[in-house]
Amino acid sequence: MKTSSPASPSKLFSHLYIEKSIFDHPKTEAIRTKFAASRVVLIDHYKEVFNRPNQSFSAQSQSKKLILAQRGGKFLHEGSQYSDGFDHQQFFYASSVMGCLYDCDYCYLQGLYPSANTVVFVNLEDAFAELLPHLHQDTLVATSYDTDTMAIESLTHQTQEWLLFAREHPRLHLEIRTKSANIKGLKHALPSERVTLAWTLSPQYIIDRYEHATPSLEKRLAAIREAISIGWKVRICIDPVIYTDTFDLIYPDLIDTIFSTVDPDSIEHLTLGSFRLSQSHLRSLKKLRRSDVAFYPYTVYNEMATYPETVESHILETLLAKATHYLPAQRIRTWQRQS
Amino acid sequence: MIYLITALDAEARPLCDRYKLKRSNALPYTLYTGENTVLLVSGMGKTNAAMAVSALLGWRLPSPGDILINMGICGAPVNYPIGDALLIHQIIDGDRHYYPDILYAHSLAETSLICVDIPQSSPQEYPVDMESAGIFQAASKFFKLHQIGFLKIVSDHCAPDTVTKEGVIRLIASHLDTLDYVSGLLTDVQTDHALFSQSEREEIDSFKSHFTKSQGDMLEDALCFARLKNSDFSLDLFPSSLPNSKRERGILLENLITRLTL
Numbered sequence: 001m002k003t004s005s006p007a008s009p010s011k012l013f014s015h016l017y018i019e020k021s022i023f024d025h026p027k028t029e030a031i032r033t034k035f036a037a038s039r040v041v042l043i044d045h046y047k048e049v050f051n052r053p054n055q056s057f058s059a060q061s062q063s064k065k066l067i068l069a070q071r072g073g074k075f076l077h078e079g080s081q082y083s084d085g086f087d088h089q090q091f092f093y094a095s096s097v098m099g100c101l102y103d104c105d106y107c108y109l110q111g112l113y114p115s116a117n118t119v120v121f122v123n124l125e126d127a128f129a130e131l132l133p134h135l136h137q138d139t140l141v142a143t144s145y146d147t148d149t150m151a152i153e154s155l156t157h158q159t160q161e162w163l164l165f166a167r168e169h170p171r172l173h174l175e176i177r178t179k180s181a182n183i184k185g186l187k188h189a190l191p192s193e194r195v196t197l198a199w200t201l202s203p204q205y206i207i208d209r210y211e212h213a214t215p216s217l218e219k220r221l222a223a224i225r226e227a228i229s230i231g232w233k234v235r236i237c238i239d240p241v242i243y244t245d246t247f248d249l250i251y252p253d254l255i256d257t258i259f260s261t262v263d264p265d266s267i268e269h270l271t272l273g274s275f276r277l278s279q280s281h282l283r284s285l286k287k288l289r290r291s292d293v294a295f296y297p298y299t300v301y302n303e304m305a306t307y308p309e310t311v312e313s314h315i316l317e318t319l320l321a322k323a324t325h326y327l328p329a330q331r332i333r334t335w336q337r338q339s
Numbered sequence: 340m341i342y343l344i345t346a347l348d349a350e351a352r353p354l355c356d357r358y359k360l361k362r363s364n365a366l367p368y369t370l371y372t373g374e375n376t377v378l379l380v381s382g383m384g385k386t387n388a389a390m391a392v393s394a395l396l397g398w399r400l401p402s403p404g405d406i407l408i409n410m411g412i413c414g415a416p417v418n419y420p421i422g423d424a425l426l427i428h429q430i431i432d433g434d435r436h437y438y439p440d441i442l443y444a445h446s447l448a449e450t451s452l453i454c455v456d457i458p459q460s461s462p463q464e465y466p467v468d469m470e471s472a473g474i475f476q477a478a479s480k481f482f483k484l485h486q487i488g489f490l491k492i493v494s495d496h497c498a499p500d501t502v503t504k505e506g507v508i509r510l511i512a513s514h515l516d517t518l519d520y521v522s523g524l525l526t527d528v529q530t531d532h533a534l535f536s537q538s539e540r541e542e543i544d545s546f547k548s549h550f551t552k553s554q555g556d557m558l559e560d561a562l563c564f565a566r567l568k569n570s571d572f573s574l575d576l577f578p579s580s581l582p583n584s585k586r587e588r589g590i591l592l593e594n595l596i597t598r599l600t601l
């Protein structure tokens with residue numbers, strides 16, 4: 001049997017799978033209008049599509065679909081040991097989107113989810129209702145959990161909604177972690193002391209090799225400069241550091257590049273952390289056989305895979321030595337294994 | 340390998356002619372085989388279809404690059420012109436819904452399909468067939484969901500009595516290029532290629548047999564690391580002879596893993 005010429009990759013969100021119960025929800029309608037050329041498939045529940053057995057994460061990554069749904073269960077999850085809660089009394093992640101537009105080889109979502117598709121829960125108002133009883137004390141909410149919310153902001157406007165909600169609640173602090181270069185959504189909101197935009201930066205070599213579909217370093221840096229210039233609090237994260245044979249060259253160089261265009265005094269913190277992943281997620285990553293990141297000979301401690309101690313120390317010492325040229329040690333945070 | 344499934348002999352006939360398939364007696368079903376294609380006539384109904392497809396795929400296990408396409412006729416509401424080809428993105432079987440992944444851009448009409456138990460004389464919301472749910476259930480045990488396609492040709496507007504054997508042959512024959520088109524698109528999406536060739540796999544397994552299971556796993560990881568990092572990486576670093584002592588073999592393996600993961 002003869003085959004045709006190679007298929008052009010299917011455009012982003014060629015299919016919208018929409019739960020019947022929220023078909024007429026205003027957010028669903030707005031997204032449908034934006035993707036008017038996409039095929040609409042009505043479904044009963046997002047899990048019918050998202051949780052199907054025998055999906056191929058790598059094949060789906062070439063042609064992601066969008067699933068619009070209503071979250072019935074919890075939106076908020078308590079912070080995990082893999083991340084930094086910045087000493088707030090309470091620390092939650094909000095899960096209003098599942099799956100990410102970007103496609104990083106080291107992403108734990110590949111091990112967590114059976115699908116590379118993206119689920120957007122349109123009932124964000126229920127997340128706010130869930131959060132309200134906690135807001136009598138200082139509470140940090142990370143809004144980019146299981147996704148990069150800024151990457152999909154032009155579609156969902158969820159970040160803008162969070163910013164509006166935070167304005168009304170003085171004990172609520174937000175952390176919006178992103179690799180996006182699109183900050184249009186932030187320009188409509190009033191900058192707040194209680195909101196931190198945390199940008200993950202990597203050397204261009206690492207971006208090209210492991211952070212597929214993400215904006216270039218140059219574009220991310222331009223977005224950071226612009227966000228700072230309009231008054232937003234910014235944290236820079238060189239986390240996860242992916243160790244390669246060129247580490248000694250490319251990562252110190254990254255720090256020089258960052259601070260040659262971003263005033264060190266204008267950022268809150270610099271966060272440094274080497275790659276780490278729960279062992280079970282790493283196992284799933286290996287099964288996909290997509291990237292060498294999954295197969296490095298990590299050491300496993302307390303169910304967490306990290307670089308061997310000598311490599312991890314080398315990473316942190318090298319980066320700390322470089323970063324302290326620009327910032328005092330108190331403004332540099334590091335992630336280190338708990339031994 | 341392309342696995343083609345039809346329900347009826349009449350649907351199969353144009354495919355046999357086109358791909359020069361020969362009758363095979365390997366299974367208790369009507370089966371045709373060719374160079375890169377097998378064609379199974381499952382018989383009508385979901386249960387028959389599920390059983391036949393399971394038998395086929397159990398007999399000839401699919402490899403990572405293979406695909407399966409169900410091609411056949413369907414009844415449809417009047418807004419679906421007779422003779423149109425439809426690519427199916429949702430199969431509705433009562434409360435159960437199935438979703439083949441369509442991961443390629445294409446120019447065909449797409450629709451949901453209702454899989455029914457008996458021929459339908461009254462119009463439904465979507466086109467109807469009688470096998471797709473059974474085929475999907477069986478095929479999705481063996482294939483990833485993006486390796487399976489459903490191509491249906493509208494034969495009637497819920498008037499099954501008007502469908503003749505000659506009409507079916509004509510309809511399918513008129514869409515053989517469409518089938519080629521779909522199978523080309525499906526084939527091009529396949530991403531799950533083996534990291535090592537058959538001969539490399541044999542060499543790796545033979546080398547691993549000199550070590551414990553956990554040592555072998557570490558070596559396997561290091562080899563995957565090296566191949567994914569550099570697709571030109573070659574396996575010629577295995578020594579031709581190994582030390583007798585366990586301890587020395589362990590040291591040799593450690594050095595090898597270090598070299599592979601540098």
Ligand code: SF4
Pocket residue numbers: 100101102103104106107108109146147148179
């Ligand atoms: S940006 Fe974050 S969530 Fe998205 S793929 Fe990369 S690591 Fe995963």
